[in-house]
Amino acid sequence: xxxxxxxxxxxxxxxxxxxxxxxxxxxxxxxxxxxxxxxxxxxxxxxxxxxxxxxxxxxxxxxxxxxxxxxxxxxxxxxxxxxxxxxxxxxxxxxxxxxxxxxxxxxxxxxxxxxxxxxxxxxxxxxxxxxxxxxxxxxxxxxxxxxxxxxxxxxxxxxxxxxxxxxxxxxxxxxxxxxxxxxxxxxxxxxxxxxxxxxxxxxxxxxxxxxxxxxxxx
Amino acid sequence: xxxxxxxxxxxxxxxxxxxxxxxxxxxxxxxxxxxxxxxxxxxxxxxxxxxxxxxxxxxxxxxxxxxxxxxxxxxxxxxxxxxxxxxxxxxxxxxxxxxxxxxxxxxxxxxxxxxxxxxxxxxxxxxxxxxxxxxxxxxxxxxxxxxxxxxxxxxxxxxxxxxxxxxxxxxxxxxxxxxxxxxxxxxxxxxxxxxxxxxxxxxxxxxxxxxxxxxxxxxx
Numbered sequence: 001x002x003x004x005x006x007x008x009x010x011x012x013x014x015x016x017x018x019x020x021x022x023x024x025x026x027x028x029x030x031x032x033x034x035x036x037x038x039x040x041x042x043x044x045x046x047x048x049x050x051x052x053x054x055x056x057x058x059x060x061x062x063x064x065x066x067x068x069x070x071x072x073x074x075x076x077x078x079x080x081x082x083x084x085x086x087x088x089x090x091x092x093x094x095x096x097x098x099x100x101x102x103x104x105x106x107x108x109x110x111x112x113x114x115x116x117x118x119x120x121x122x123x124x125x126x127x128x129x130x131x132x133x134x135x136x137x138x139x140x141x142x143x144x145x146x147x148x149x150x151x152x153x154x155x156x157x158x159x160x161x162x163x164x165x166x167x168x169x170x171x172x173x174x175x176x177x178x179x180x181x182x183x184x185x186x187x188x189x190x191x192x193x194x195x196x197x198x199x200x201x202x203x204x205x206x207x208x209x210x211x212x213x214x215x216x217x218x
Numbered sequence: 219x220x221x222x223x224x225x226x227x228x229x230x231x232x233x234x235x236x237x238x239x240x241x242x243x244x245x246x247x248x249x250x251x252x253x254x255x256x257x258x259x260x261x262x263x264x265x266x267x268x269x270x271x272x273x274x275x276x277x278x279x280x281x282x283x284x285x286x287x288x289x290x291x292x293x294x295x296x297x298x299x300x301x302x303x304x305x306x307x308x309x310x311x312x313x314x315x316x317x318x319x320x321x322x323x324x325x326x327x328x329x330x331x332x333x334x335x336x337x338x339x340x341x342x343x344x345x346x347x348x349x350x351x352x353x354x355x356x357x358x359x360x361x362x363x364x365x366x367x368x369x370x371x372x373x374x375x376x377x378x379x380x381x382x383x384x385x386x387x388x389x390x391x392x393x394x395x396x397x398x399x400x401x402x403x404x405x406x407x408x409x410x411x412x413x414x415x416x417x418x419x420x421x422x423x424x425x426x427x428x429x430x431x432x433x434x435x436x437x438x
Contacts, residue, residue: 166338166369
């Protein structure tokens with residue numbers, strides 16, 4: 001089973017690489033949004049706004065990037081996967097793919113964003129840790145929402161409609177944590193937030209792992 | 219038709235809530251004054267909503283286990299009733315906030331949690347209406363409601379306790395229990411919760427029955 005899982009995750013990446021234009025499209029989407037934000041704010045941006053703006057951009061980017069987690073698969077191919085692997089294995093492969101994709105995207109975005117808008121007097125390690133944890137949480141939740149949205153009538157608009165409300169608790173925590181990191185605090189000074197976020201992510205992962213088989217079956 | 223005992227209990231408790239809620243003595247406090255009575259009509263709305271949403275969640279889980287259409291009908295109607303109580307809670311809270319805090323809405327963890335919960339259930343109802351096939355609709359929306367409810371509970375129950383909040387009972391702001399020294403308010407508050415919850419269940423039950431009749435009519 002482990003072998004199948006690795007193959008499947010690798011397969012998702014190979015497929016992504018075959019459709020490079022989609023990935024670079026996402027990078028361009030982030031870069032263009034960041035550039036617009038840079039033009040709009042004209043460098044008069046304080047640390048808290050800097051952080052909030054970054055997360056709003058990441059929220060929209062991740063909704064866009066992860067919509068294709070399930071929506072891009074054709075019906076025929078879905079059936080093919082269905083006959084090959086069990087639902088949990090398939091879900092985990094999609095999950096790993098989504099998390100890694102979003103981590104890459106967020107690192108690129110962070111580089112472009114801090115290059116254009118400047119860097120606040122932040123605690124880099126704890127900001128990076130908060131970001132990585134937060135992005136993992138967004139990826140896990142949105143992969144599940146993508147699976148749900150792919151089964152509904154109006155698919156692409158459903159992703160944002162279903163995703164945003166569910167993401168609010170997680171986003172509030174992430175923005176709070178990274179706002180502290182932006183103000184120079186180290187993660188050791190706000191362990192409560194970090195533990196709560198980790199627990200929330202673990203819960204989202206466990207729930208989606210249990211519930212996914214119910215969605216997958218047509 | 220004979221009324222079931224719990225419906226009679228609901229009527230009795232709600233009459234008691236309204237009469238005792240407006241007429242009994244309450245602690246005299248600065249700023250709050252008589253608005254403290256909102257405890258019986260605002261706080262109870264949220265309790266009722268959480269309880270009835272829990273019923274909806276349980277029926278969602280039951281549906282995934284049994285695949286009985288009946289369970290899905292209950293899940294849908296209880297969620298709709300919960301939304302109504304959520305909106306009532308929002309309105310009663312907003313009126314209270316205008317008179318005590320001076321604004322209809324403040325940026326506060328507890329208030330935002332309430333708003334987010336309503337958003338989630340609007341999304342749930344939208345998801346339901348976007349899927350044609352009844353079996354698929356029931357399955358997918360049950361999954362969404364389980365996922366969403368769990369995330370929301372964290373938001374409403376845990377997050378406000380970690381932040382500074384204006385809302386009574388949070389962030390060093392005393393809740394009613396510290397004013398209610400002789401337990402007089404509790405004597406109305408707890409029956410009020412039970413009364414409103416029973417009313418909500420009653421509304422949901424009537425809606426389920428209407429739903430059932432409609433299905434029957436379509437089948438004939």
